[in-house]
Amino acid sequence: xxxxxxxxxxxxxxxxxxxxxxxxxxxxxxxxxxxxxxxxxxxxxxxxxxxxxxxxxxxxxxxxxxxxxxxxxxxxxxxxxxxxxxxxxxxxxxxxxxxxxxxxxxxxxxxxxxxxxxxxxxxxxxxxxxxxxxxxxxxxxxxxxxxxxxxxxxxxxxxxxxxxxxxxxxxxxxxxxxxxxxxxxxxxxxxxxxxxxxxxxxxxxxxxxxxxxxxxxxxxxxxxxxxxxxxxxxxxxxxxxxxxxxxxxxxxxxxx
Ligand SMILES: [Mn+2]
Numbered sequence: 719x720x721x722x723x724x725x726x727x728x729x730x731x732x733x734x735x736x737x738x739x740x741x742x743x744x745x746x747x748x749x750x751x752x753x754x755x756x757x758x759x760x761x762x763x764x765x766x767x768x769x770x771x772x773x774x775x776x777x778x779x780x781x782x783x784x785x786x787x788x789x790x791x792x793x794x795x796x797x798x799x800x801x802x803x804x805x806x807x808x809x810x811x812x813x814x815x816x817x818x819x820x821x822x823x824x825x826x827x828x829x830x831x832x833x834x835x836x837x838x839x840x841x842x843x844x845x846x847x848x849x850x851x852x853x854x855x856x857x858x859x860x861x862x863x864x865x866x867x868x869x870x871x872x873x874x875x876x877x878x879x880x881x882x883x884x885x886x887x888x889x890x891x892x893x894x895x896x897x898x899x900x901x902x903x904x905x906x907x908x909x910x911x912x913x914x915x916x917x918x919x920x921x922x923x924x925x926x927x928x929x930x931x932x933x934x935x936x937x938x939x940x941x942x943x944x945x946x947x948x949x950x951x952x953x954x955x956x957x958x959x960x961x962x963x964x965x966x967x968x969x970x971x972x973x974x
Pocket of ligand 1: 881
């Protein structure tokens, strides 16, 4: 599939890296719009190499075949069909344009974040949501399935990423979203000094110690994530936060 890419209801972008030395990735994704929903999903086959890729491919083909089903039904179907494989972890999100909702779930450690684009009428409204990750392996051991449903609005961003991407980015983007919002509401443009202060703030946060500051980062955050295309954001996250010891994949979708 070419990037940037669109369905009727979303624009999306994907970036991925194969673990050096391997021929194919065990991290795959699906984006499919059917009559009533858009299904997006990220699948990580256990381990890496061919067997991981085979498990992930089978999961994606099941998702493709039953893409009109609910995320819970899809997880069960995948579990049944993947019993002879190594298994996968995955996150699925189903967007329903008719009532502007999204339902999502994650089994294993595929991360999910939703960044809300709407100006926050009430400062206590959340700017982002995070997916609940239930421990388990599809094809091997399923936890009791739990999906959450939430309202979404035009230009909301959904990000799904495998564990080859450090979850540091979730803190970073969350902080940036809040910061951008506060700056926009106070003085508008962020000054160079604001950005340097922010950089210092990140350096002093021990959970973000792996981050290095660069001009590229500052530009991304100055522009604000909502002004980047899904593909630009996926490329940035993959390049900047991939751990280098596993396959890695990031899917970014913008609700149109
Ligand atoms: Mn992985």
